[in-house]
Amino acid sequence: MFRQESSAEGFLTLPANIYEMFPMFVDISAKRVVVFGGGNVAERKVRQILESGCRNIEVYSLDFADELKKRYRNGEIECIKCDLWHADIDKIVEGAFIVIICTDDDALNERIYEIARFSSSLVNYGDKGDMFMSSVIRKDGFIIAISTSGSSPAMARRMKRRIASVICDDDAKMLRIQTWLRAHLRNFVHDPNQRREILNNVLNSSECWEALDDDIESAKARIANFVDSMIEMMQKCSQ
C-alpha cells in the first residue's frame, strides 16, 4: 500500500526555496506576537517565544492547552477565548510583528492565512508562511538555530542534539575571552583590521587554546601576555 503507491514517485527532491530563507536573530522583547490556536503546537511555539523575553503574546482560541492556561494565570501571556470563524482577523493581526497560525482546523487556518499574508506581519504557518521557527541551542554564549525550512522538524531536532554535543568547555572559555578581548582591544589598537588580526591570531594559536586548560583567570592572563607581545611587534613594524 504505502510502499507500492509511493514507489512511483521517482527521485526525491528538496523544495526549491529551501535555501532562500534569511536567518536573523531579533530582539522581540518589545514586539507583539499573535498566535491563532491554543493546542500543543501553539504551546510549543509560545514557549520558544517566551524564552526570547517577549512579554506581549496574545493567544486566540476556543480552547487552551493546560500549559497555556497556566502561563495565562502567571501573567506571561494573554489568552483570548473566541470563535475565530467570526472574529475580525484583520483587526487582530494589525500591528503584530509575528502572526502564528496553528489551529487544528485546516479550513480556518487557510481563512486566517488569506488575511494575514496581506498584512505587514511576518507569518508562521506550516511550510507556507514567510517565517520559520527553528530548533534552537542556547549554550555557553552561543545561539545556534537549525532549520530544514519546515520540511522535517524531527530531523532538525536530531541535528540539534548532535550539534550541542560538539560545543565543549574550551569553546565557552574562548568565547568569553574573545568577547572581553574584542571590547578592550579598542582602547589599545586603533586600526580595526589590526584588531581583527589579533583576535584571529588568538583563535588560531595552539598556545592560547592550551592556556584554556587553566582556570579562566589564569587563561586570560596568559592570553593577555600573548596579545601584548603581538601589539608590541605590530608597533615595531609600523615604526
Place this chain on the structure above:
Amino acid sequence: MFRQESSAEGFLTLPANIYEMFPMFVDISAKRVVVFGGGNVAERKVRQILESGCRNIEVYSLDFADELKKRYRNGEIECIKCDLWHADIDKIVEGAFIVIICTDDDALNERIYEIARFSSSLVNYGDKGDMFMSSVIRKDGFIIAISTSGSSPAMARRMKRRIASVICDDDAKMLRIQTWLRAHLRNFVHDPNQRREILNNVLNSSECWEALDDDIESAKARIANFVDSMIEMMQKCSQ
C-alpha cells in the same frame, strides 16, 4: 600595558542579553533592505542578503568597495552616492524591513542609529541594534545559523566550520527521505500524532539508518517497507 591595564577587569561575563535574541528564518525576497556604508563590512553583509534571494537592496555611501560596484553594474543592488551627513535619513529608512548601519564614521553611525531606532525597521548596528546577522551554513537541505549575539563573530565563524563538518551524507539522505515521508504519509495516516510517531520511529531505527548505505532509491524502498509494516500494526491495534 594591555595585560596590566586589563588584569584589573576581574571575572569575564557575557552580555546580559546574550540569550534574548529570537532566531527566525525569513523570506526576504520581496522585502526592502537599506545599507548605510559602502566598505568591506557592507560588502560582506550585502553578499549574505543576496544569498537569500533579496533583490531590493539599496546601499548609501560616498564611496563603494569594488565588489559593490560590480554588483551594481550586474543589476543586483542599487548604489546611491550621497553625503549621509546631509541626507534625509528618515525618508530613506521609511518602509525598509532591515536597516544596516556600517559606515566607517562612528559619529555618522550614531546619527543614523538615533533616527533608525525609532522607525519600524529592524536595525543591524554592531552590537547595538535589534537584529543580528549570523554565520550561516547552507548544506544538504539544512540551514544552520550561529550567533554569539555580536560578541565574537570570529568565534561564530570557527564554530561554523566545525558544525558543518558534523553534517554527513547519511543526514542529507535521511532529511530527503523524511521530507518525502512527511509529505506523503498525509495520504495514508490521518492522525497527525501517528504520523509524527512514524517519522520519529524511522529516525530512531538503526535498520533505517543502515538502509542509507544503499543508493537513495533502494534506501527509500527499504524504509517504505518499514513504514508499511508500522502502519499495518497501528491499524491492527486500533481495530
